[in-house]
Amino acid sequence: MRARDFSVLLGVISIIVMLVIPLPGWLLxxxxxxxxxxxxxxILVSMNTTEALQFSVFPSLxxxxxxxRLGLNVSTTRSILAEADAGGVVQTFGTFVIGDNPLVGFVVFAILVIIQFLVITKGSERVSEVSARFTLDAMPGKQMSIDADLNAGMINEQQAKERREKIEDEADFYGAMDGASKFVKGDAIAGIVIVLINIIFGLIIGMAQGGMGFTEAMNTYMRLTVGDGLVSQIPALLISTATGIVVTRVASEGNLSADVSKQLLRYPTLLYVAGGTVFFLGFTPINPILTTIIALILIGSGFFLSRRNTVEEEPTEEAVDESESEDMKAPENVVGLIxxxxxxxEFGYGLIPLADSNQGGDLLDRIVMIRRQLAIELxxxxxxxxxxxxxxLNPNEYRLKVKGNQVAQGELLLDHYLAMSPGIEEDDLDGVHTTEPAFGLPAKWITEEAKDDxxxxxxxxxxxxxxxSTHITEIIKQHAHELLGRQETQQLIDHLKENYPILVEEVTPEPxxxxxxxxxxxxxxxxxVSIKNLPVIFETLADFAKMTTDTDLLTEYVRQSLSSQITNDxxxxxxQLKVVTISGDVEKLVAEHVQQTEYGSYLAMDPDNQQRIIQSVSENVENMSLQEEQPILLCSPTIRMYIRQLLDRYFPQVVVLSYNEIEPTVEIQSIGVVNVS
Structure with a gap:
């Protein structure tokens, strides 16, 4: 444990000791x-912070x-009542303030307590309560604003994370300040009670046990009590003031002193008005010499500030243009363009209401949900x-790009609804014929009046x-593999390493x-195939990467390990699962044309055989589509990846499975066979 941490613990233990063990006057x-x-x-730290979170330890402090302070009160009370002595500091404060009149000292002490309790502490408590409530109420809006900036590309993931953490810290801080302000309030009440106890019991002890007269006992114990109260309430008043400063502080670039001087003296003309008003007060019975001096100080300050503001002129237009020209020549500006x-x-100007929250657009919120949904699914x-x-772009047109390349486009009619046909032959619904962009289904744009029909x-x-939103979701799903680069993969690995460090170390960076x-x-x-089950994927890689580093083969092993997930999806x-099987002749033909090289294996089949296989697959896929079934091909594990390679260009939507990727409990029904005859 560091010495700094040890000192704080020792300080807390010492406070407990003060409550029990009598302390000598010099130590007090x-x-x-x-x-x-x-x-x-x-109080000095609170005045020099630019925002409340810079003093986040303040509630605990x-x-x-x-x-x-309460521990000191207990110790000084014990010394005052037992020995009629509480150290030189208490004696000095009491003598200096009271002088020859104990009643005056008590009144001064009472005024300090009233100021702290009724003015500063009460106000700080109310501000803390309101700040805590408003901060909690504003959290959802601030979170949505962060998500909007994140989706608009104005900030990155790390900046968004930092902003969210700051919002949470602010809510925790003001909530803690709401409770901590009660400590100050209770401390003020305790100070009043302690003073009354010291005076009452001091008189009793002095007169009954010490043999003092009333006047002597009053002078002795009143002086010590007021001195004790002052040395206790002055720090309490400073802490209460610091509490008020912290909870009322608005985030800015400067500290309290800079903000007060800058904003209070922002308008020099008003100092002339204030100086003139004070000068005219001199014509009343008020001291004219004093009012004239103060008026001259105010007017002189206004004149000085006016001259300083005149000197600090704005840069000329030529200087601004030259500065902007130099900035444009900077290499950083060119690098940013790439x-x-x-x-x-991207969308045309007619679709701006989609993204404009002021016009009821919620596209930004929808994209946030899309990213969350895909994170869960994929x-x-x-x-x-x-x-x-x-x-x-055309007013109603939009397009989607992935890494700078256009991958999708479409058109929207904002004042219409998209109605997708149920497949009826007699279609008498009035509307603008179109195609649903995500799945290519026939559809119509209809008016709101025709929606119910x-x-x-x-x-x-x-x-x-x-x-x-649906179109964006489907396009991102199709291109998710392009969006997963090495940097993104490293982030997934780092996340997995938090819970499975040994598993990650066994896979990467070696083998x-x-x-x-x-x-x-x-x-x-x-x-x-979703990669959310990273532990299973890495377990498989750890088992088989020792035998081969061919990523195609490793992918096949991983798919087999994810058989339960693939089957459920x-x-x-x-x-039951309806599939189209690959005939034995096709499997044999594919296996015979697999070429093995030092860089991996690939399918080298003549075009005629390829065409016959593709034609047979096309017929079976069309048949399954007519039955409204998802096209699924089933083959042996040894040729699955080669069938996938062969069909990838022509039928990317067709699922190719091997027998090892289906759970044994699943009932399979073959509704077609792929052959070359």
Whole structure:
């Protein structure tokens, strides 16, 4: 344990000791001066902070200082009543303030207590309570603002995390200050009670046990009591003031002194008005010499500030233009132009209401939910989506880019609804014919008046924000493997390492580099296999990476380990899994044309056989589509990845499974066979 930490613990233990063990007068004087010094340090720190969180330890510190002060009160009370002595500091304060009149000293002490209790402490308590309430009420709005800035690309993930933590810290701080202000209030009440106890019982002890007269006992114990009260209440008053400063502090670039001087003296003309008013007061019975001096000081200060503001002129237009020109020549500006956003969503000016919260647009909030949904489904953190308007697009047009390349586009009619056909032949619904952008289904743009009729006819009706949100979701799913780079993979590995350090160390950096892990994860995402179960994936890599570093083979082993997950994703509460199987002739043909090289294996089949296989797959896929079944091909584990390679260009949506990727308990029904005959 460091000496600094040990000193704080020792201080807390010493406070407990003060409550029990009598202390000599010289030690009490040292502790009283220490209390005053700590109070001065606290108020000076509170005045020099620019925002409340820079003094986040203040609530706990307030409790410790209050406990320290109460411990001193107990020790001084014991010394006053037992020995009629509480050290030189208490004696000096009492003699200096009281003089020859104990009643005057008591009145001064009472005024200090009233100021602290009714003015400063009461106000600080109320401000703390309101600040805590308003901070908690504003948290959802601040969180949404952070998410909006994150999605707009104005901040990155780390900055968003820091802002969220700051919001949480602010809520915790003001909540703690709300409770800590009660300590100050209770300390003021305790000070009054202690003073009354010292005076009453001091008189009793002095007259009954010490043989003093009433006047002598009153002078002795009143002097000590008031001195004790002053050395206790002055630090308490400073702490109460510091509490008020902290809770009323508004975040700014300067400290309290700089802000007060800057803002109070911002308008020199007003000093002339104040000086003139004070000067005219001199014509009343008030001292004219004094009012004239003060008026001259105010007018002189206003004149000085006016001249200083005149000297501090704005830079000339030529200087500004020259400065901007120099900035444009800086190499940093050129480097910034080559930055590329992973995902960009651009739209025409007619779709601005989608993203403008002032017009009821919630696209930013929807994208936040999309990123969360994909993180849960796919197990990968999707980068922020940069949203911007583009006047080069048609008013109702939008497009989506992935790493600078356009991958999707569409059109929206904001004052219409998209109605997707239920498949009826007689379609008499009035509307603008279009195609649903996410899945390519026939649809119509209909007016709000026709919405109820369309729903009663069996149409699926969605609003424009839902249309574009669904489109964005599906496109990101299709290109998730492109968005997972080495940097993103390293972040996933670091996250996994927090709970599975030994597992991660067994896989990377040896025998697999981060790039190898990235290739395996990207291959899984390319075939819509979620990578959220990273522990299972890394367990498999740890087992098989010792035998091979071929990422294609490792991916096949991982898929087999994820058989339960893959099966559940495909079944979706179905009783059985309908598939198209690969005939033995096709499997044999594929196996014979696999070429092994030092860089891996690949399928080298002649075009005629490839065409026949693709034609057979096409017929079976069309048949499954007519039956409204998801196209799934089933083959042996040894050729699965080669079948996937063969069909990837023509049927990317077709799922290719091996027998080892299906749970034994699943009932399989073959509704077609792929052959070359």
């Amino acid at each position: 004087s040292i502790l009283i001066l220490t209390n005053i010094s700590l109070a001065l340090i606290v 307030l409790l410790l200082l209050t406990l320290f 930055n590329m956003d992973p995902i960009e969503f 197990g990968v953190v999707i980068p922020v989506v940069r949203i911007r308007d583009n006047i080069q 369309a729903e009663m006819s069996g149409y699926t009706v969605v609003d424009p924000p839902s249309v574009v 697999l580099a981060v790039g190898d892990v990235q290739k395996v994860l990207a291959k899984l995402l390319r075939e819509k 495909l079944m979706q509460n179905k009783d």
